[in-house]
Amino acid sequence: GFRALKVWLALRQAGARGYRRMISDDIQLSRAMARAVEQRADLELLTQALSITTFRYVPPSLRPRLDEPRVAEYLDALNRELLGAIQRGGEVFVSNAVVQGRFVLRACIVNFHTTLADVEAVPEIVGRVGGELDARMRPAVLSDSVV
Numbered sequence: 001g002f003r004a005l006k007v008w009l010a011l012r013q014a015g016a017r018g019y020r021r022m023i024s025d026d027i028q029l030s031r032a033m034a035r036a037v038e039q040r041a042d043l044e045l046l047t048q049a050l051s052i053t054t055f056r057y058v059p060p061s062l063r064p065r066l067d068e069p070r071v072a073e074y075l076d077a078l079n080r081e082l083l084g085a086i087q088r089g090g091e092v093f094v095s096n097a098v099v100q101g102r103f104v105l106r107a108c109i110v111n112f113h114t115t116l117a118d119v120e121a122v123p124e125i126v127g128r129v130g131g132e133l134d135a136r137m138r139p140a141v142l143s144d145s146v147v
Helices: 005-038 060-065 069-089 116-141
Strands: 043-049 052-057 095-099 102-108
Touching: 005 043, 005 052, 005 102, 005 116, 043 116, 052 069, 052 116, 060 069, 069 095, 069 102, 069 116, 102 116
Parallel strands: none
Antiparallel strands: 043 052, 052 102, 095 102
């Protein structure tokens, strides 16, 4: 079948050594993204493996309350909205996953055109858009006692 056509063409074009280098580069970029996520107080890194990094937006004021069911539900809803807003905005593309029962953003680096500047921009964009959404959503979803 044609499912392996892309891999076959890439191997023919770059060779096994070049293909290994591209995969290695993707993994290094994913690790760089994980480090950039960890530097932000408003993002929570969940996983980093191979070329995939998962994380979510968590307003710093809610970090001490992560175990509260209403806060957990709110963060899932906030990150769902955040995913849609980011995808509609077109600055970056991330998908989603559920990790440890939490809705998270999932960045999978597979494009050989992706640069270090690209992956380091993602946390800033997610933080900015997440902050804007949180300011609009939280008053309507969570009572003042949780804020």
